[in-house]
Structures are given as C-alpha cells and as structure tokens.
Amino acid sequence: MNPSAHSRRQFLRAAVALGGAGVLQACGSTAGSATPVQPRITPAVRRPASGNNVLRIFAASGYAEQANRIEIGLRRLYDAGFTITNQQAAYRRYQRFAGSDAERIADLQDVALGRVATPKVLMGLRGGYGAVRLLPHVDWASLGTRMREQGTLLFGFSDTTAIQMALLARGNMPSFAGPMLYSEFGKPQPSVYTMQSFIDSTTRSNNTIHVAEIQSRSVRAEGVLWGGNLSVLASLAGSPYMPDISGGILFLEDVGEQPYRIERMLQTLYMAGILGKQQAVVMGNFRMGTIRDVYDSSYNFNSVVNTMSRLAKVPVLTGFPFGHITNKTTFPLGAQARIEPMSGGGYSVAFGGYPTLDANTLTLNTLLPPPVLSDVFGGDTAATPEDRSDLE
Incomplete structure (x- = not known):
C-alpha cells in the first residue's frame, strides 16, 4: 500500500534524524505520472550513503508502465548494496516519455554540473524513444570528467545507446551495455544468466x-x-x-x-x-x-x-x-x-580497462535471494513476445 503524504513526511523526518541521505527518496507525482509505490524500507535498515554505493536513476527514454516492477527493481538493487537516488525519475510520465525533456535532461546534467554528487552507478530506467532529444543539452565533457574521477559505471542499452555514444564521443568515457532498472531488475523472475553476467562483468577488472x-x-x-x-x-x-x-x-x-x-x-x-x-x-x-x-x-x-x-x-x-x-x-x-x-x-x-564495482557486496544471492533463484532455475527463461521489457 502506498504511504500517505503524512506518513511520507514522517519517514523523511526520521531519516534525517538518523543522519544521512535517503536510500530510496520519497517523491510526489509529477503531472501525468503514476503514483509512486514506496519500497518498504524503514529508517532502521538504512545504510549511510557513500561514493562507493550510490546508484542514481536516469530516465532518458520511455516511461515505466508498471509501478510494482519499479518497486521490485529498487528493492533488488537496494538488497544488493546500493543507495538509490533520484527515485522519482522512475515514476515520471509525460506523453510517451519518462518525464519532460527538462526533467530527463536534469537526470544527467545535474551530475555534469555538480548540482548533485557524482554517483558510483548511473542506471538507465528502460529503452523506448526519447534519448536523442536530450543530447544537445547535456555537458558531456563535464559529465565524463566527473565520472572518471568517481569511477562511475553507466548502464543501459536500446535507446540508451544515444546517451552512451554521446558520452563516449563528447566525454571520452566508456559505459556498459547491460541491464536496466525496469527492463531486467524489475522482473519478478530475472534471468540468472543476466544477473550473473552483470556481477562478473562489473566486479572484475578483466x-x-x-x-x-x-x-x-x-x-x-x-x-x-x-x-x-x-x-x-x-x-x-x-x-x-x-x-x-x-x-x-x-x-x-x-x-x-x-x-x-x-x-x-x-x-x-x-x-x-x-x-x-x-x-x-x-x-x-x-x-x-x-x-x-x-x-x-x-x-x-x-x-x-x-x-x-x-x-x-x-x-x-x-x-x-x-x-x-x-x-x-x-x-x-x-x-x-x-x-x-x-x-x-x-x-x-x-x-x-574499465571501472568496476565492489565484489564483496554484489553477489548472486543479494540480487536473487534463494527463493527467487529456485524459481528461476526451475522455470523457462526464454523471452516471449509479450515481454515488452525485452523489446525495449
């Protein structure tokens, strides 16, 4: 059940009292957005934010259709050790996009200009269309510089290719073709192969x-x-x-x-x-x-x-x-x-020759707890035409 506005304010006050940035930021709806579904994380289990575990969501393309899948993805990444910021980006909707052009530009430009701390991970929401509209409005050189200093890993594929190529061309910074919040991490039963490859490829220097x-x-x-x-x-x-x-x-x-x-x-x-x-x-x-x-x-x-x-x-x-x-x-x-x-x-x-994540906390058991692992190993992991997250 979604928390009421009063409960949300109480949550934020409690979080501040414990000293530290919110793990999963409470957020209100923007015009045309789906109502946010707050992951059930209490202040008692919050971890302090640090440069080595902060994951910032960016939503450059299409909007996420199912709020429950957003929550699943956020919870899964939180359990894997990440402090997640810019959560509201996952719930935005404007026309066919995950927010207005200005909102989607700010997901990356705020990092480029130092308005927010540079995260360890920039995680795309999903594909679709819309990323190309943002390219002239992001300072890619500054974003690439800040990402190099922090050793930031950016993940995405499909329409996110536009972001990744602009970052490489104008910012001289590599990124990762890999899973995104809604497309893979938000699946009730993610592919074990995909999750294991995500771990192997990001925690090893080679x-x-x-x-x-x-x-x-x-x-x-x-x-x-x-x-x-x-x-x-x-x-x-x-x-x-x-x-x-x-x-x-x-x-x-x-x-x-x-x-x-x-x-x-x-x-x-x-x-x-x-x-x-x-x-x-x-x-x-x-x-x-x-x-x-x-x-x-x-x-x-x-x-x-x-x-x-x-x-x-x-x-x-x-x-x-x-x-x-x-x-x-x-x-x-x-x-x-x-x-x-x-x-x-x-x-x-x-x-x-690419940045990596901490191998001590990112394991298959944290991304896929044992009950999920047994379900996935026993099921069919082949993609179906109805699974639009694989199509975009």
Whole structure:
C-alpha cells in the first residue's frame, strides 16, 4: 500500500534524524505520472550513503508502465548494496516519455554540473524513444570528467545507446551495455544468466565472453569495442554524438527489423565511412523470429551480413549474447577488447580497462535471494513476445 503524504513526511523526518541521505527518496507525482509505490524500507535498515554505493536513476527514454516492477527493481538493487537516488525519475510520465525533456535532461546534467554528487552507478530506467532529444543539452565533457574521477559505471542499452555514444564521443568515457532498472531488475523472475553476467562483468577488472556459435571465418582483432543499437547508431551518423573511432570493433544489435531495413541502416554507416574504419563488426541478437522478407524469403539476416561484409571489406562475427533478449551478457562499450578464435569455430572477446564495482557486496544471492533463484532455475527463461521489457 502506498504511504500517505503524512506518513511520507514522517519517514523523511526520521531519516534525517538518523543522519544521512535517503536510500530510496520519497517523491510526489509529477503531472501525468503514476503514483509512486514506496519500497518498504524503514529508517532502521538504512545504510549511510557513500561514493562507493550510490546508484542514481536516469530516465532518458520511455516511461515505466508498471509501478510494482519499479518497486521490485529498487528493492533488488537496494538488497544488493546500493543507495538509490533520484527515485522519482522512475515514476515520471509525460506523453510517451519518462518525464519532460527538462526533467530527463536534469537526470544527467545535474551530475555534469555538480548540482548533485557524482554517483558510483548511473542506471538507465528502460529503452523506448526519447534519448536523442536530450543530447544537445547535456555537458558531456563535464559529465565524463566527473565520472572518471568517481569511477562511475553507466548502464543501459536500446535507446540508451544515444546517451552512451554521446558520452563516449563528447566525454571520452566508456559505459556498459547491460541491464536496466525496469527492463531486467524489475522482473519478478530475472534471468540468472543476466544477473550473473552483470556481477562478473562489473566486479572484475578483466572479463572474457565466449561465443560458441560457429563462424564462417577466424578473426583476430584488438581495439576499442563500441556501438549498441543499430537504429540509434544510424540516426546519429553525421552528428557530433557519433564517436569517431578508427581501428575499433563495432558492436551492433536491434529488434524486430526487416532484413532490408537492417541493410539500409548498415549502408548508412558504410556510406558515412564508419564501417570501413573498423577491424571487425560483432553482431548481437537481432530478434528476427519469424520475420521474413515479403518479396524473397531467401533474403534474410545472413544475406545482409554477407553483403555488408563484402562491401565494407570488414569481417563480421555473429551470435554475441546481447540484445533485446532475456539472457544477455554485460560488457563495456568504449573499452579495449581483444577477439580471438576458439577451437570448434567460435570466438572469445576479452575486455579490460574499465571501472568496476565492489565484489564483496554484489553477489548472486543479494540480487536473487534463494527463493527467487529456485524459481528461476526451475522455470523457462526464454523471452516471449509479450515481454515488452525485452523489446525495449
């Protein structure tokens, strides 16, 4: 049950009396927002805020439809050791967005200008659309500087790619392709694979991801791995928010696009001179499902990959475990990576040189308590068409 306004004020007064910033900030509704559902955290179990455990929510794109999933995500991250700030961002709604442009800009600009302390983690709410509207209004250079000083990790994917690429291009700061508050942490039964990869990839200074899918050729490459959602990247071509990386490794994923649309966006990157400057292109999951070209069913995703590889003269690897899918890995964007072929025809990608989290508190048992673990291990973790959190 939501606390009354009076109870909320009592909660805040009690929190101040204990000395420290609120773990999960009480907040009122903004115009058009869903009524906030306060996680049931009492002042007695609050932990003091410190630079090493503060997680700030930013909501750059679509709004979260289910308040109960917000609460689940907040509770799960709190139990994993994080002090969560800017909670109200998760409940905002303006038109199709998670708040007005000004509100969504402030989620990041307040950090860039030092209006709020730089957190250890910047966690995206969800994907959708809207992040591109914020790009000209954030001081990315200042944000990148503050994040480097604090060793901040920013997480997101899908539409958040626009934020991540602007941060890399203008702020020279890497981020992480990984789970978001509503999309993964808010699921009643999150993927164990996704949660374990989140832990492994963020608590180790070096991490290697193995892809067993047999490739058409062996590839060795080393450079900055960058990229994200193909639709978003294509929309940034020619803008100051597209990173200019030569000799890199470009990662791409998308969802629900016709093969010709995928090729058209790749052609955009090719004609912009982006594909030809890369050592390799790594394709994640494109969630093609039953999508077929209406003119010729043989013109499929593999046809597009082969065409673009020949055109750009760049090797293309497929099967990397990330995209709009339930079981996704976590990995850095904008960090050094090395691709090596594996026996059996697969390949590995080793990452290094990125900020990390404290491995002492972030464990699978804190993210997924034993009852949840048993439920997930006993259930089907495959994504379904109805799970819109995987679609966006």
